[in-house]
Amino acid sequence: MAKVTLKDIAREVGLSVTSVSLVLNNRPCKVSETSRRKILEVARRKGYVPNQIARSLVMQHTDTIGLIIPNIESRFFASLAKNIELKCRERGYALIITNSDDSPENDSKLVRLLVNRGVDGLLIVVSDEFATDERLVSDLSQLPTPYVMVDRFIEGLPCDKVRFNNELGGYLATRHLIERGHERIACIVNPRSNTGRERLDGYARALGEQGIAVRADYVLGSDYYIASAYEAAARLIETDATAVFASSDNIALGLLKRLYAHDLRVPRDYSVVSYDNSAADVLFEPALTSIEQNVPELSQAALDLLFRRIAESEAGELGGPDEVVLDPKLVLKDSVRRLD
């Protein structure tokens, strides 16, 4: 597996580099069977591996996709990254995964880094939807490379987007609780993110439909971190709520940790609907009823769109921005009890 080039093979077989290149890429061409066989044989024997760098330089594409995510340690993003990586590989693309550490400046550095390295396309989960980095927006708006924003967005930047319908998620969760007889339903949401706000909207809609008022003391704010949710849950247990919509994985985890600490049980003392059941599901007894966001579906949609853009941009002209919205669904487990 040492370094052997087309030229080496050409010299050995006594043919030109062109022929060797043609055969090794098995292009439609008229190289005699004998030569072809010889080339293949020598190539295998010497362990030839094409130099992708050189190839990329002339082909003007790298067969590489770049991914920017805020935090690879989050289960949702880890799972997203894994899925995307797998699907890219199936399509013959490599994936460069980068981690912005929840920093908007890094977002913009990483975009540049990835583009310099000649990725053919970019998948971006921005680290902050509100604290927008000016540089990022201006870079993005005149990027030569196709990109699609996933899951989170920058306000007012027209571009391709793929996301889940968070409002629907919040609605489904809350309606389920109502259908099981609950009326005093709290929710823990992240008001500093669009996803959180939308989930809250859904919560409010479901309550509204049944003529139940949204009570301020039932709406608890929390970041998407366990510790933060743990704090929020302290306020929860001072209310008379019988059910709670925990609007993310980590939020559910923080909530449950708090409940356990107070010897409160689910669903005996509180009925809980979670979001993104990935983690909580395997961790907890009982398993949590939750709103599921199908990650493979998300990554598939994002890649489909991105690859379409890449094809379009190679072909010549590309269409206007697209937005695809995926519906989450309610997955019934054992954390909600019927109230009579």
Add this chain to the structure above:
Amino acid sequence: MAKVTLKDIAREVGLSVTSVSLVLNNRPCKVSETSRRKILEVARRKGYVPNQIARSLVMQHTDTIGLIIPNIESRFFASLAKNIELKCRERGYALIITNSDDSPENDSKLVRLLVNRGVDGLLIVVSDEFATDERLVSDLSQLPTPYVMVDRFIEGLPCDKVRFNNELGGYLATRHLIERGHERIACIVNPRSNTGRERLDGYARALGEQGIAVRADYVLGSDYYIASAYEAAARLIETDATAVFASSDNIALGLLKRLYAHDLRVPRDYSVVSYDNSAADVLFEPALTSIEQNVPELSQAALDLLFRRIAESEAGELGGPDEVVLDPKLVLKDSVRRLD
């Protein structure tokens, strides 16, 4: 941010490509201040970004490191990947993270993929230490690219390695339990991995030192998955053990899930020492005493070694295989009670 090359700038300034290249890379050279300023100015105005592909082709290096891990969804590996990515970026390297999905064939495919793409170095966590892929071993043994194996190893392949001392981890965990007055100490380990076997050795050594016999019914096998540990824990609660050494994060999680399901409490009913406290720590009440493997330390050691090799291999000759072993340490929390 459209595509602008050295030539474009050269033409605009009325100088040669050479001069432009020289000043843009600010090499020690004698280009007049005036020219230099003009070049810089035009470059910025046109938004020049060097084409890394072309650069790599001539420089014969890509400033890119490849990482192969078995499963990015595991917290330990996610954290490792995040750390390595950060440190690479600080050193001006990009990181290509790939996921082998616990498949040895993928290991070998990924090695080839990354090498073809011209990574300057490779960090590998093999997916299976025993089911060795022949192809992988032969590729690795004559790889032109420096690489270091991290955390797990292939038997009989002389190469650079960085790992934690698992035997010590098992020893520290068990000794702590003994010091707190426990004698009926069970352990849940993964016998299908070297890490598991070594941790078991440490467990046995600690017991042996105190003249406590290793009881077969106390040694429970489990994969590194929550579900598997959950099953193993079912057997645990049929013994009369008062303490248990849960030899991984997921194992601890499966164990705790089982204990909760049976309304058993920690440390009231069982004292528990876990491993890799990352997850369990934030999730559970009480926090778990555990053996900590310092991931930043691991990634630092791995990268130090790798970068040294890269330097050596560029310089000319590189030394023989190195092995660096890091010590884990016991972190006291609240999951162990003193037995009197």
Add this chain to the structure above:
DNA sequence: CTGAAAGCGCTAACAC
């Protein structure tokens, strides 16, 4: 101080 020229390894017209 500055530029011409060669070449990294590969692909692709276009000859022969």
Add this chain to the structure above:
DNA sequence: GTGTTAGCGCTTTCAG
């Protein structure tokens, strides 16, 4: 059937 040639965008001797 097969070879020649000309780049891809950049760095780097080596001459002026």
